[in-house]
Amino acid sequence: MKAAVWYAKEDIRVEYIDEPVVRPGKVKVKIAWTGICGSDLHAYHGHVVQVNEPHPVSGEMAPLTLGHESSGFIVEVGEGVTGFTAGDRVAIEPMLRCGKCQSCKDGNPNLCDHIGFIGLHGNGTFAEYAIVDPYMLHKLPDHIEMDEAALIEPTAVAFHAVKLSQQKVGDKVAVFGAGPIGLLTIISAKAAGASQIIAVDISSERLALAAKVGATAVIDATKEDAVQSILANTGGVDVAYEAAGAASTVNNALASLRKQGEVVIVSIIPNPIAIDINPLTIKEAKMTATIGYRNVYPQVIDMIASGTMNVKQIITKKIPLDKIVEEGFQTLITDKAQAKILVELQA
Numbered sequence: 188m189k190a191a192v193w194y195a196k197e198d199i200r201v202e203y204i205d206e207p208v209v210r211p212g213k214v215k216v217k218i219a220w221t222g223i224c225g226s227d228l229h230a231y232h233g234h235v236v237q238v239n240e241p242h243p244v245s246g247e248m249a250p251l252t253l254g255h256e257s258s259g260f261i262v263e264v265g266e267g268v269t270g271f272t273a274g275d276r277v278a279i280e281p282m283l284r285c286g287k288c289q290s291c292k293d294g295n296p297n298l299c300d301h302i303g304f305i306g307l308h309g310n311g312t313f314a315e316y317a318i319v320d321p322y323m324l325h326k327l328p329d330h331i332e333m334d335e336a337a338l339i340e341p342t343a344v345a346f347h348a349v350k351l352s353q354q355k356v357g358d359k360v361a362v363f364g365a366g367p368i369g370l371l372t373i374i375s376a377k378a379a380g381a382s383q384i385i386a387v388d389i390s391s392e393r394l395a396l397a398a399k400v401g402a403t404a405v406i407d408a409t410k411e412d413a414v415q416s417i418l419a420n421t422g423g424v425d426v427a428y429e430a431a432g433a434a435s436t437v438n439n440a441l442a443s444l445r446k447q448g449e450v451v452i453v454s455i456i457p458n459p460i461a462i463d464i465n466p467l468t469i470k471e472a473k474m475t476a477t478i479g480y481r482n483v484y485p486q487v488i489d490m491i492a493s494g495t496m497n498v499k500q501i502i503t504k505k506i507p508l509d510k511i512v513e514e515g516f517q518t519l520i521t522d523k524a525q526a527k528i529l530v531e532l533q534a
């Protein structure tokens with residue numbers, strides 16, 4: 188079968204590899220669509236991928252098939268697996284969990300001591316077929332199409348952030364960063380009943396998309412002072428979601444809060460940054476962070492199926508697997524007008 192395999196930094200090859208064989212306790216899925224994620228771009232640049240030793244849960248290491256935001260059809264069910272049959276339409280929850288550490292026992296698999304993702308720490312879904320654990324599979328209702336089902340995974344990230352925030356119905360919020368996660372945060376905050384949603388970014392195309400998916404106001408930070416504008420228009424937001432991952436946006440998020448407001452760090456900021464803590468202190472504000480998601484797939488699926496969340500709007504491009512490097516990774520790096528690019532894997 189054809190797959191996009193990560194060998195090394197900037198060395199991702201679309202090549203033929205052996206079709207995987209189902210094992211007892213596992214399920215074989217024919218992949219329909221897989222989205223390209225920011226972490227795939229990190230992988231392209233040489234970070235995050237499991238190298239040197241096998242991941243403790245997947246038992247796999249590079250060269251690895253990338254891809255983790257996916258939908259597909261079950262083709263074969265391994266011995267001992269119940270509840271699934273060939274032909275089921277599914278979304279894949281790609282998080283690896285050990286099942287044994289305290290976080291796993293507490294029902295917080297996203298905090299697992301051995302957290303990982305298929306597609307980064309085990310073979311993923313930029314391939315015609317994937318072998319996965321049954322706990323990763325969620326059956327899809329008829330109202331969800333296969334392409335939008337590939338958006339359930341990144342939506343779960345944003346949804347989890349909003350769910351864990353102190354946002355209440357009627358609250359005013361700001362979202363810093365209008366990339367895919369920022370856009371999905373806007374959609375989730377709207378679903379949670381925000382009365383005002385102010386999107387901040389430096390790309391006019393992304394801001395146009397932010398307005399389309401539900402932002403009530405947009406601020407181009409290259410043209411106006413985001414903090415002044417937010418304070419002038421809202422008196423300070425109840426919650427500021429940080430989905431841009433820069434020192435300036437974290438600081439601006441803090442400065443945009445009302446008294447006792449909350450900044451939620453949704454982005455992953457791998458390197459230390461300088462933060463002015465004074466606004467936090469003076470406002471008795473909170474700064475929290477979320478990572479991945481847990482136990483939200485069924486809710487996200489229901490809310491997409493019912494039309495409460497229209498996530499399909501963030502798809503800006505669809506490409507075949509053969510074009511994944513040039514028209515996928517390269518395009519996302521150079522063209523900031525892009526949001527979510529989906530790769531089609533079904534024949």
Ligand SMILES: [Zn+2]
Pocket residue numbers: 224225226255256340341
């Ligand atoms: Zn992702």
Ligand SMILES: [Zn+2]
Pocket residue numbers: 284285286287288289290291292298299300301
């Ligand atoms: Zn664990």
